[in-house]
Amino acid sequence: MRDDIRAFLALRLPDDVTAALGHLTDQMAQARVGGFKPVRPENMHLTLKFFGNINARQVESIVDTVTHTVTSIRPFTLRLGNVGAYPNNRSPRVLWVGLDGDVAPLQDIHRRIEAALGQIDIKPDTREFRPHLTIARIRDHASHADRRKAAEALFSAEFRSGLLIPADRVSLIRSVLRPQGPQYTSLAEISLAGNE
Numbered sequence: 001m002r003d004d005i006r007a008f009l010a011l012r013l014p015d016d017v018t019a020a021l022g023h024l025t026d027q028m029a030q031a032r033v034g035g036f037k038p039v040r041p042e043n044m045h046l047t048l049k050f051f052g053n054i055n056a057r058q059v060e061s062i063v064d065t066v067t068h069t070v071t072s073i074r075p076f077t078l079r080l081g082n083v084g085a086y087p088n089n090r091s092p093r094v095l096w097v098g099l100d101g102d103v104a105p106l107q108d109i110h111r112r113i114e115a116a117l118g119q120i121d122i123k124p125d126t127r128e129f130r131p132h133l134t135i136a137r138i139r140d141h142a143s144h145a146d147r148r149k150a151a152e153a154l155f156s157a158e159f160r161s162g163l164l165i166p167a168d169r170v171s172l173i174r175s176v177l178r179p180q181g182p183q184y185t186s187l188a189e190i191s192l193a194g195n196e
Contacts, residue, residue, distance in 0.1 A: 004053040006175045007187065009066065009113065010045040013133070017080060017163050018044050021097065024083075024159050025135050028095075031153035035142025039135055040181055046078075046099070046133060048110055048170060049117065049125070059172070061120050063188045066170060069116040073109055075168035075192045076102035080161045084132070089151045091144060096132040099165070106131055106167065113170075168192050 013021075022041035029038060054062070079101035085092030099106070110129045118124055138150050172188040 003056045005056050005059075006053050006177070007051045007059075007062075008047055008173055008175065009049040009051075010047050010171050010173055011078075011165070011167050012045055012169075012171050013165055017165055018042065020080070020160050020163055021133065021135055024097070024154075024157055027157040028136065028150070028153040031149060033138070033142070033150045033153060034146040035139035036146075036150055037137045037139055039137075043182060043184055044133055044135065045171075045173070045184075046131060046165070049113055051122065054122075058120075058122075059187055062117070062122070063172060063190065065116050065120055066113060066172070067190050069112050070109060070170055070190055070192050073105065073112070073192050075166065076105040078102060078106060078131075078165040078167055080133075080163045080165070082161060083154050083157075083159060085151050085154065089155070091147045092151050092154075093138055093147075094134055095136040095138070095150065095154050096134050097159075097161075099131050099133070100161075101165070102167070103131065109167075109170075 018041040021044050025038035029036065078099045081098035081100040084096050084098055086094040086096065107129065114124045138147055169192060170190045171186050172190070174185045174187050176183045
């Protein structure tokens with residue numbers, strides 16, 4: 001039996017937010033874009049730290065470290081922002097929704113978690129933290145025309161920005177890759193200060 005698990009830290013989204021994001025991807029699916037792969041609404045989340053594969057024996061020390069780090073941080077509130085595409089709107093690979101609201105505390109919690117995890121020999125991310133919610137990906141085999149069509153569908157879809165995302169706990173989530181998409185299981189729910 002393998003001791004490695006694929007895991008990440010994230011903020012979970014409330015049901016009204018996942019419903020709105022699901023409605024957005026449903027509209028985009030109607031454009032029949034080749035290579036379009038939406039994220040299932042129940043799997044949408046805000047990633048704080050992607051570990052990749054970790055040893056199952058590391059879970060306890062990760063939970064302890066993150067608990068010690070976030071229990072001094074007050075809950076805050078984010079809002080759904082504008083839609084966007086990475087790396088650009090002409091040839092997107094990832095389609096996303098940005099975040100507004102209390103973004104400074106979000107940046108702070110990410111910075112603190114990275115620093116604390118470094119103390120237990122977990123490598124820091126090398127990329128800049130750009131908070132967003134991935135709603136779909138465009139597969140590598142998609143044509144340039146399909147990529148442009150995906151961006152057009154994203155920017156023309158009816159979308160309700162401004163919905164609130166309470167940030168009051170951090171989840172450690174296990175990801176098992178399956179042909180129909182990843183299956184997520186919560187390993188730990190870690191409350192922020194005053195949210196017991």
